[in-house]
Amino acid sequence: MPDYGKLLRLGTEVGRWLMLSGAEIYRIEESVHRLLNAYGTYPEVFALPNCLIVCVTTEEGESMTRMVRVSAKGTDIELLERTNDLCRRLCREPAPLDEALALVDGLGDHEPHNPPWLVLVGYILTTAFFAFFFEGDVWDAIAAGLCGLAAGIAQLYGKKLMGSNLFFRTALCSVLICGLSLFLCRLGLGHSEDAVTIGGLMVLVPGMSLTNAMREIMAGDIFSGLHRFAEVILVATAIALGSVLAMILGRVV
Amino acid sequence: MELLLSCLPPALWGFLSCAGFSLMYNIHGSGVLVASTGAAISSFFYFLIVDAYGSEVGAAFLAAIVVGVYSEIMARVRRCPTTGYLQVALLPLVPGAGLYHAMRYAVDGFYQTFLNSLVHTIGIALALSVGAMLSSSLFRALLPRLPRLPRR
Numbered sequence: 001m002p003d004y005g006k007l008l009r010l011g012t013e014v015g016r017w018l019m020l021s022g023a024e025i026y027r028i029e030e031s032v033h034r035l036l037n038a039y040g041t042y043p044e045v046f047a048l049p050n051c052l053i054v055c056v057t058t059e060e061g062e063s064m065t066r067m068v069r070v071s072a073k074g075t076d077i078e079l080l081e082r083t084n085d086l087c088r089r090l091c092r093e094p095a096p097l098d099e100a101l102a103l104v105d106g107l108g109d110h111e112p113h114n115p116p117w118l119v120l121v122g123y124i125l126t127t128a129f130f131a132f133f134f135e136g137d138v139w140d141a142i143a144a145g146l147c148g149l150a151a152g153i154a155q156l157y158g159k160k161l162m163g164s165n166l167f168f169r170t171a172l173c174s175v176l177i178c179g180l181s182l183f184l185c186r187l188g189l190g191h192s193e194d195a196v197t198i199g200g201l202m203v204l205v206p207g208m209s210l211t212n213a214m215r216e217i218m219a220g221d222i223f224s225g226l227h228r229f230a231e232v233i234l235v236a237t238a239i240a241l242g243s244v245l246a247m248i249l250g251r252v253v
Numbered sequence: 254m255e256l257l258l259s260c261l262p263p264a265l266w267g268f269l270s271c272a273g274f275s276l277m278y279n280i281h282g283s284g285v286l287v288a289s290t291g292a293a294i295s296s297f298f299y300f301l302i303v304d305a306y307g308s309e310v311g312a313a314f315l316a317a318i319v320v321g322v323y324s325e326i327m328a329r330v331r332r333c334p335t336t337g338y339l340q341v342a343l344l345p346l347v348p349g350a351g352l353y354h355a356m357r358y359a360v361d362g363f364y365q366t367f368l369n370s371l372v373h374t375i376g377i378a379l380a381l382s383v384g385a386m387l388s389s390s391l392f393r394a395l396l397p398r399l400p401r402l403p404r405r
Contacts, residue, residue, distance in 0.1 A: 032347060
């Protein structure tokens, strides 16, 4: 008879890693379900964007439940690929439970991260070339790249200063980007204020989350889809409010 | 021909900006190249169809189908989930700017324009997700009939 406590822990930990990496709900539910199936149980799995509940019934007919709450959000494709890989491997040839648990617990430790400077380069590249998308010229791209750099530094190092609330953090970053783009355009570096501002804001704007929300709804996870949709609207409102604040500051100063 | 050439610069911008995004999303090595090539393909097809046909929602839908096929193939070749490539590859089309404009109209009090652009934005997001899902389910249906790739 398997150790159901450990089995549940295995399932929920795999789910937790998948959630932290920004996987879709159906992928989380399916992965945990298949994994526990491979170990000979028939679980019920329910996932929301910030919560995962797994329930199994033991051979004596008792049911056991374990729930994890996940608050961090973000996209980490490397972690997603590693977790998915491990999950498939365990489904193909289930390792002894303790070994499998050690493997799952070690997922986050050995994960390579891009160094901060490379992430900042990412911010600059993204904002600079999105400025071209919105019909900016080379100078606009440079200005947008500077805004992106500022936003990247704020996101990477300013978490303590800005607090953990998503709404306020986004609004503050938006004030920073819009204020900086106004300033740079007044200095004469950028020519099209619109291109610089939107190019810079592309790192904040939740366009991807909106598409993901629609995908969840289409896949039948309507609750999760609505959850994400509400979050998207909140974040977009925060960005708009931040940009208005920056405008007002620009008029006053 | 002229139409095709006019879509090349957006493809290049898409490629470079999404290389930046893949660095932010912790993609490594050749994965960056694969994901940003997807972004180049998506923006190329999007602008091509917008120029040729005029409908942004339709263009987003068709471009999402093309990118969906591309990322399913890449996921089979590299043996990893499609999500990563698909997310980055769709980024140039994703209606971030539309969402921002919509909320700006709301904050500034232009409610009619706000509703217009919000509905348009949701339409594009829906088209993208339906397009991507369509090609991935087609792929899954066809998969048992396709030759299997050797395990690495």
